[in-house]
Amino acid sequence: MAPRTIVKVDLNKPAWEQPNLHNRWHPDIPFAESIDEGETVKIECLDWTGGQIKNDDSAEDIKNVDLTRIHYLSGPFEIKGAEPGDVLVVEIQDVQPLENQPWGYSGIFAKENGGGFLDEHYPKAAKAVFDFEGIFCSSRHIPGVRFPGLIHPGIIGTAPSKEILAEWNRREGALVAENPHSTHVMAQLPNASYAFAGILADEKLSATVASEGARTIPGRPENGGNCDIKNLSRGSKVFLPVHVPGAKLSIGDLHFSQGDGEISFCGAIEMAGSITIKCKILKNGISDLAMKSPMYLPGPVEPHFSPSRYLTFEGFSVDESGKQHYLCTTTAYRQTCLRVIEYFRRFGYNDYQLYLLLSCAPIQGHVAGIVDIPNSCTTIGVPMDIFEFDVSPNGKAKIIDLGSCAFANS
Amino acid sequence: MAPRTIVKVDLNKPAWEQPNLHNRWHPDIPFAESIDEGETVKIECLDWTGGQIKNDDSAEDIKNVDLTRIHYLSGPFEIKGAEPGDVLVVEIQDVQPLENQPWGYSGIFAKENGGGFLDEHYPKAAKAVFDFEGIFCSSRHIPGVRFPGLIHPGIIGTAPSKEILAEWNRREGALVAENPHSTHVMAQLPNASYAFAGILADEKLSATVASEGARTIPGRPENGGNCDIKNLSRGSKVFLPVHVPGAKLSIGDLHFSQGDGEISFCGAIEMAGSITIKCKILKNGISDLAMKSPMYLPGPVEPHFSPSRYLTFEGFSVDESGKQHYLCTTTAYRQTCLRVIEYFRRFGYNDYQLYLLLSCAPIQGHVAGIVDIPNSCTTIGVPMDIFEFDVSPNGKAKIIDLGSCAFANS
Amino acid sequence: MAPRTIVKVDLNKPAWEQPNLHNRWHPDIPFAESIDEGETVKIECLDWTGGQIKNDDSAEDIKNVDLTRIHYLSGPFEIKGAEPGDVLVVEIQDVQPLENQPWGYSGIFAKENGGGFLDEHYPKAAKAVFDFEGIFCSSRHIPGVRFPGLIHPGIIGTAPSKEILAEWNRREGALVAENPHSTHVMAQLPNASYAFAGILADEKLSATVASEGARTIPGRPENGGNCDIKNLSRGSKVFLPVHVPGAKLSIGDLHFSQGDGEISFCGAIEMAGSITIKCKILKNGISDLAMKSPMYLPGPVEPHFSPSRYLTFEGFSVDESGKQHYLCTTTAYRQTCLRVIEYFRRFGYNDYQLYLLLSCAPIQGHVAGIVDIPNSCTTIGVPMDIFEFDVSPNGKAKIIDLGSCAFANS
Amino acid sequence: MAPRTIVKVDLNKPAWEQPNLHNRWHPDIPFAESIDEGETVKIECLDWTGGQIKNDDSAEDIKNVDLTRIHYLSGPFEIKGAEPGDVLVVEIQDVQPLENQPWGYSGIFAKENGGGFLDEHYPKAAKAVFDFEGIFCSSRHIPGVRFPGLIHPGIIGTAPSKEILAEWNRREGALVAENPHSTHVMAQLPNASYAFAGILADEKLSATVASEGARTIPGRPENGGNCDIKNLSRGSKVFLPVHVPGAKLSIGDLHFSQGDGEISFCGAIEMAGSITIKCKILKNGISDLAMKSPMYLPGPVEPHFSPSRYLTFEGFSVDESGKQHYLCTTTAYRQTCLRVIEYFRRFGYNDYQLYLLLSCAPIQGHVAGIVDIPNSCTTIGVPMDIFEFDVSPNGKAKIIDLGSCAFANS
Numbered sequence A, B, C, D: 001m002a003p004r005t006i007v008k009v010d011l012n013k014p015a016w017e018q019p020n021l022h023n024r025w026h027p028d029i030p031f032a033e034s035i036d037e038g039e040t041v042k043i044e045c046l047d048w049t050g051g052q053i054k055n056d057d058s059a060e061d062i063k064n065v066d067l068t069r070i071h072y073l074s075g076p077f078e079i080k081g082a083e084p085g086d087v088l089v090v091e092i093q094d095v096q097p098l099e100n101q102p103w104g105y106s107g108i109f110a111k112e113n114g115g116g117f118l119d120e121h122y123p124k125a126a127k128a129v130f131d132f133e134g135i136f137c138s139s140r141h142i143p144g145v146r147f148p149g150l151i152h153p154g155i156i157g158t159a160p161s162k163e164i165l166a167e168w169n170r171r172e173g174a175l176v177a178e179n180p181h182s183t184h185v186m187a188q189l190p191n192a193s194y195a196f197a198g199i200l201a202d203e204k205l206s207a208t209v210a211s212e213g214a215r216t217i218p219g220r221p222e223n224g225g226n227c228d229i230k231n232l233s234r235g236s237k238v239f240l241p242v243h244v245p246g247a248k249l250s251i252g253d254l255h256f257s258q259g260d261g262e263i264s265f266c267g268a269i270e271m272a273g274s275i276t277i278k279c280k281i282l283k284n285g286i287s288d289l290a291m292k293s294p295m296y297l298p299g300p301v302e303p304h305f306s307p308s309r310y311l312t313f314e315g316f317s318v319d320e321s322g323k324q325h326y327l328c329t330t331t332a333y334r335q336t337c338l339r340v341i342e343y344f345r346r347f348g349y350n351d352y353q354l355y356l357l358l359s360c361a362p363i364q365g366h367v368a369g370i371v372d373i374p375n376s377c378t379t380i381g382v383p384m385d386i387f388e389f390d391v392s393p394n395g396k397a398k399i400i401d402l403g404s405c406a407f408a409n410s
């Protein structure tokens, strides 16, 4: 009567020893389980680091995170009857933390190990642990805020075909090749370290997947994947193109909450949990819907604040040094983030607390204007109702003792 | 008893012969009128082209628009008591079309004269005229849609100080200088053509403003200006930094509605109209609020659709040619726009109709993920309730006769 | 180009001397104007008392109001083509105050002249004048609150047929006849005093309407009328049964805002203003929609507060004296109103201010449970965001000087 | 780390043999468990009939329900430190069905056994079983509808003091005494049948509670109880007066969803489930908040439809026989219910399906006008988005095969 649970995770065992997990996109990874069209199933997922991050008051674990041991996705699942050319409609009926682990974390990676959107400004590792109380979360590391989770999977996607996989490796490889002197990592190319094709894969297949399998870091237009879309929450329907027989659906990287942009990269409230889904197949849907990238319908039960309670900040394509960029929306968004931090530090938060908060609270990040040359304008709306004190813009702020997030010792 | 109307426009007279208008940002443009703190005033505004666009079925006017004769803003207004360092809080109490001109337009500029966000794909001029029926609008050029306006000013800003103006000219000049071979116009530098310092300016001042005055095209972090933020609607409060005595507030470019991004550049439903405002001064607000760029609180009465009724499209930093860009949010947003067009053309719209619609209907454009290298992910949510037929993603679309937008003859 | 204005009112002339007004429901009142299906028209309306109430600081006018000189409705309008059996769909495209009269009032009638829902508790006359600032209103008589108007017509209805009119007179007459000793007025039967069949009616018709015409006080199931539904605001569509050729639509009693129940009877923010409508006819709609009473679709732009910001009070069918009533929802609603007043008087408001506020602010009044014998339970949700100070339930209230509403001198 | 579960129910054992349950309001019922202020606890609850209703296709169980064996509430709980005069603030952090029983039911009692709001029209027993899929529910007995649950406890309350209990018995007894010939049960007075004071109560106490204990059917102003408020969902905070040391909080009667009014009496989607709460004490809160009846703040995550998607029906104080009542809101609400049924039966539903649907879907029931003598006007808004086919009022309905709810055989 209860939905069939097709993946159960074990929080006390390495991810790579557990069944029904994997961490690469590849068409040959064996099916973990089969799902009937119309069947409701429940799927447990590890947190995205496979349990590397602890509920404590130090960010050592964040600083030293092993970024090759991540994204152990649940799946891939066979949706019976799905064929290339179809569209798979996945209804997300519910997402929940694991009952015996009612907490999650948000992290800022050190600039030299992972980094994030503001790493030029905030190079240190930091962490906030969040406790869940039903639909709400709060953190001893960022006191004074409490909000309902817009709970969702960061990653949901279908397997690429061989052709699509080859195209990914071509274009991402080209980006790396064209930027040999970049100070950033430009893209994560196939990498055998901790590559995991699932416990059903034999040695040969494992080696193939390790050498060819696409990394799970970026979302991609052809299959979705790590899109980190905060509104893909309870009740949503995701429309995914099918590229291989059975679709090979994978899910993971559950988030209790996230802000638009997930700016600190480990930026959502990351958690282990479960997701309940039901699948439907639209035969020939790719052509019938003219679909090149996934689309979705959000669910009807999002947290719900008055528009007039979103304090909204603006940013433009002029960077921190005063340099004018041409319609650069990424620059504009970074500026908008900095404006939020400058505003809220007046109340006594340190900048890393705010960088964390921007990453994981349900802030609304909009592209406001993208044609008024040379400035893109983006906005970030912060719901004032998530604060337990008055943060409205009335004048000088009264400074409060707001503690600190966790830092690494060294 | 009714609010004092401090600017009345004349739709039958050239903008540059009318009082209380101007079209440059410059600290020396004379005050048009004075406003007391706490006083409610009504201000009429021309449409952004100063009346160049007609209510007809040709896009000749759009094709041949004179883009030096635009943005005749109402103002600048003295807010009594405002001094540099203060923050001016402008409450937008209402925005309305002019009673005897209940229509507006949305346009796509020709690639060679103005262009827009998708001009590589859609180089022709096109136009849609919208009729207003109270809070709703509809267009004979885009049948099958009807929506309530999220009515707002595209431009609201304070005058720059001499120092800020110099900085604008420096940084935008540098962008142009650094890109001598660009095929796009990189920035609009000061240009004497049709520069208008207001009818109170003497010849000498007019010449100074013409040679130094900043163009009104871009929004800028220091004073707001042409931010084209769709949610700055009835009931909003804008917080603007004050850089000159009396603030010199200017307003114009009224929009009946706009989509996030205003992607066709002439992309909102542009209209002549009136705006009713009330001002408050936060003394020393720039420092007290740590303000570097404007911020705002939206009003409480936005149009209101269920989250589950926003059909939401995704786009990534992989361009039309399959080239991978590094966290380019502008590329991602362009891809998202294209996905919307591909979806809705299935119902019988032509692409220019959809480009227009995306620009002016209340679509929600979000920065979803901006850290998953190398792909930014942006989303566009299209409210399905604005369509008069069922546009939900159920399979092959039934093609309807949906007419056409207006094009230029030649 | 602008919509045709088919009624213009004159605020300086008695209502009964003006064209296109009337104040009874009767099938024979002559048409004021004709409207085409699909035509947008603008209609001005007097306030419901025909101008008896002044913008001053005394409630003498409320105390001495002449309740036979009310509800001078605009109309009746012929909708061309409407026939008995059809349904008339009226789209309310906009409602606005008159430009030169940006204020309205809310009143509490004296118990001996009009009364209201709480007149046993609050027998005195009182008044609050509200000033309009665009979409917002505030009152010098109830400081500390400010809210956006959910602007709407209190009265919209079609004319009854002769048979329906006879039935109204029968059943309302029977109620009066069966309660000869009631201390309340049970119903307002036809009454010749100030009956007004419009200036086009000749003497004989005027006499007929005076003797038979139904009073406009109650809303009625057959034609709508004075339903005082706060959500019938901009963008709504009302579906009205047609009982006479041409429908004979009448409109009036415009409200800037109202709370569910309109509990003080003169309880909305009453105003003179204009309404813009467009009509559509559903042929044979009464039968096709199985319609016995009007129905409507609200508009999409209501003021919009978070559900979590509605402080919600409960009331039950146990009256002030401790007497238990059987599933009496009216008693429960009265109790709920009293609970609101008791709560908010802690901040320094007097009870009459709160009675006025409950009547005119956008409070949500729900039937929560109507089957748990013997208690009905009703709730009233008060949006905390309409207050300029913190009214959340945290403990003892800090008393503020909140002035007073206007009272009568004597 | 997970919240402490303080009540676990056993679905295979009679309620009266299980610990921590009871079914009367009485100050002497022994504490089931103790809860610290600030502690998060999870409490399981039986469905309101203690398991009498089955997941099958017959309404025999509804017809023959034993209404003395109901409302086995979980509790009463001691909130440490709560004293008479305080206010207990209960935050409802989550409500969930039991994992292994993902279904509930809605019922219409037979007129001769329980009845309901429309029993004069619909005297037969009927039932609909609802299956839960994450946040959604649907029923094989009412096809074509599917909606997210606004999940909540029907009953939450504190124990009465001896004085309050005596007052309840006095006033409800008086109602019964004054109406000796009523055809309805006027009130449920103390009744020893299946009275259950909890397994900790000794024989003497059990007898006292059986003879004096207040029935749980009605909500009451002094302690809340069976208020059946649909919006008291996840994230709500209820403010309850404390009348006895430790507060003696009881909870039960969980609902997956309910419509305003819960009109069929067994009208919500009734279920067994769990509720997670956290308590806070406002010392001296009754006096400080001037509280006579409970109040609450709804949670921020309700299902969320556009106002323009609520098809809204009106009803007045004129009954089915054409008799005019004086401001009877109960009559008006009954009429409104009937209007909804008449409208939707056009699509092929039978009346009992619609009666069930009105009871359990998230319909909005408002008191629109309560002063326009002699008619109260109430409205019911039905969210059109819960239907899987188009139910908008465009003309004649196309009849669909919509099956049937379950009826009793005989």
Ligand SMILES: [Zn+2]
Binding pocket: A154, A155, A226, A227, A228, A253
């Ligand atoms: Zn992710």
Ligand SMILES: [Zn+2]
Binding pocket: A048, A154, A253, A254, A255, A267, A268, A270
């Ligand atoms: Zn993640």
Ligand SMILES: [Zn+2]
Binding pocket: B154, B155, B226, B227, B228, B253
């Ligand atoms: Zn603009």
Ligand SMILES: [Zn+2]
Binding pocket: B048, B154, B253, B254, B255, B266, B267, B268, B270
């Ligand atoms: Zn514009």
Ligand SMILES: [Zn+2]
Binding pocket: C154, C155, C226, C227, C228, C253
């Ligand atoms: Zn009225």
Ligand SMILES: [Zn+2]
Binding pocket: C048, C154, C253, C254, C255, C267, C268, C270
């Ligand atoms: Zn009125």
Ligand SMILES: [Zn+2]
Binding pocket: D154, D155, D226, D227, D228, D253
């Ligand atoms: Zn109940």
Ligand SMILES: [Zn+2]
Binding pocket: D048, D154, D253, D254, D255, D267, D268, D270
């Ligand atoms: Zn129940």
